[in-house]
Amino acid sequence: MTYPTAWPTRRARFLFDRRDVRGADAPLASATKEGVILRSDLDYSVWNPDSNVSNYKLVEPDDFVIGLRSFQHGISHSSVRGIVSPAYTVLRQTGSLNPQFVKHYFRSSQLISRLANITQGIRQGQAIDIEAFRNLIMPVPPQEEQHRIANYLDAETARIDALAKSYERVKDLAAERAQTMIDTEIEREPADTPLRHIVRFREGPGIMAVDFQQDGVPLIRISGLQEGGVTLQGCNFLSPDKVVRQWHHFRLRLGDRLISGSATMGSVSIVRDLEVVGSIPYTGLIILRPARSGVEMGYVEAFLKSSRFSRQIDVLKTGATMQHFGPSHLSQVNASLPSVEIQRRVIATVGDALQFSEQVARLTNGQVALLAERRQALITAAVTGQFDVSTASGRNVTDGVPTP
Template sequence: MWDVLPLRRLVDPKRPITYGIVQAGEDVPGGVPYIRPVDMTETDGVADPAQLRKTSLEIARAYKRSRVTPGDLVVSIGPSYGKIMTVPAELDGANLTQGTARVAPGRSMCGRFLFWALQSKLARSFWDASVGGATFRSLNLEPLSRTACPAPDLEEQRRIADFLDAETSRLDQTRVARSKQIDLLNERHLAAVSELVTPGISTDCRRSTDWPWLPAAQEFVRLGHIARVQTGVMVNASRKVSESDVVRPYLRVANVQDGRIDLTQVKSIRVERSAARLSTLQFGDVVITEANGNPDNLGRGAVWRNEIPEMIHQNHIFAIRPDPKLLSSDYLAAVLASVHGRRYFRFTSNQVGIATTSSAKVMSLPVPALALEAQLKVVNQAGQLTESQSYLASALDRQLLLLSERRQALITAAVTGQLDVTTASSGVRV
């Protein structure tokens, strides 16, 4: 039976568990690199050590207690927690921040075994029960130092580490392959739906966005000729409260996803009654987002179906109200989600500073001039493609989940002695 000891008893007594620099200052060329939680990937440590920010030599000397050497472990403790990496040779002498902690294995511990032990369910469950903070959940040094870790003899630790290095690598390769399948599936689905919605337009997302890309044989009409636009209300926190104010649910850019509206987190705001009236959404409106600081948000669209009555929308969302005799709301949403719609907003956006658009540019969107009956047929066909794609994507997502669960179970069983690694094989089958 193996001993199970708190982590603080398994580290080098001369280099106890510690966090790093509280304020690293400006990025200093030629300075000392330091590791932040954001620099760490979930499984592969720092992707590019050369891109780490650097602090001054003076600050680094003031925090020499948190200097790292090759073979040390770094654990992210806040604002995210639980990422673990082994310090590579090229980061010898680097430092940490307040959001990362150094774990220097003691002489009785194999660093690679400790790396896996801290990823076991035994450690993760303890951390999950110990973290504090409602918004930014962080792991303090005290519970980190109390993390229970199995401590077999050094030779057994090395055997387990060798086994997990090999077997998790196989699992990770399978996970990468499944992720690539999902990406390819999504790309093919986008191309297929785009060809239905805007036939004749190149569906290669990687091609140049040189204008114009519209085929001469296809007739188009500007969106402004078959719909009108409604702008949203701007929140003014310093505005004085008025007797005519009303409280209304408020649709934000974060609520609008590709082709759907997420209403799990809806805020309400106090606005002047007339402003609320002018920005209230109606059934069948197509909401289109501005970037609002994130270029990926630009031009996202979804149909509003009056899920919440009296919903108003913010000024970074345009509400398009199609002429019901000329344009289907669902067809317009499909145009926005197509390669054509995405390329239009990328090409026409203001690229100086934050990518953005305007109501004039939105209403200048070229929409294929299809009869309403043809639009509805396209929407139906696109819906069938999406249903098939969703089924396949869900199957691949389930495989990814099973692979993650298998990986976690394998690590836990190996480091706790439940699995004899001298005869075991992970047998990756999903």
């Protein structure tokens, strides 16, 4: 990589010191792709440490932590004081580096590709070898330029992130609108009919891995429930003779609905592909078929997406050690069964709402992906000197960013 002539380069071993302070009195922290974050501030559950954390390493603000996951997010900048797993490597930059500049450099595609090369093809999920990192050659722009680049990227990435969040909010609002439409339609009628009187449900058989073959009758797995349709993706295969003897009554028919008792609530997949007909669903996948005449399965799909259904399932799962549902839960659910005319009106109304929500999701996801590409390209170009950030835009690049 060619850098501006005013930018010297040095190996990382001369730019970072390893810190190995143990037994500090500080809160627990974790290295994430957003940076080093106190575990108390994480939105998701993390593993519980051993009762003795005396061996945990101290990390201070502006330290960097080489984590345990892939190199794409494996070097995290810390803005907090905490203690991290002894498996992490804690680094402190020398006085010649601006930590904000380094934070952005570690997120650049240039750094990612060079680290991949220096570690001889490190794969997703593997840890970064500290010696490989120490041999990494990094640019060291003049201090004033590091500060200018860091300020520019702080401002520009904040704008991009804010715009991405706006798109995500638009998508969420469209989904909320669709859910409101579903609930409004479903709750117009009283839930006075047991669901088992509307549809029959049968869970796939418990088949052991010893029964899997290289070919034969497809065994549908949860990965085969794709975008509302049943596919052969990720399927196994069973002996045709054994299927005839033991599992023929589980064979899928055209138009069957499949739901998963452990996947996203309300997600229904339809057997539309003739290639799938005759397959066997694995245990945990539940086949739904009309139990009587006058049942529109599109109306049943709308009910399964409704809050009326999810509330009942949540109550039935209360206290269960396994948070999934099966036929025994479904047999206790109550629904409504209006006239066929009303069912079809509900299907049309709900279908329009879902179609609008899905269209919004496609458009916003595309925009968010473009913004992510823009963000990555911007960071890489700035930290490698491909453009002068002081003239990169027609506005004050440090607008809204406090100066040191």
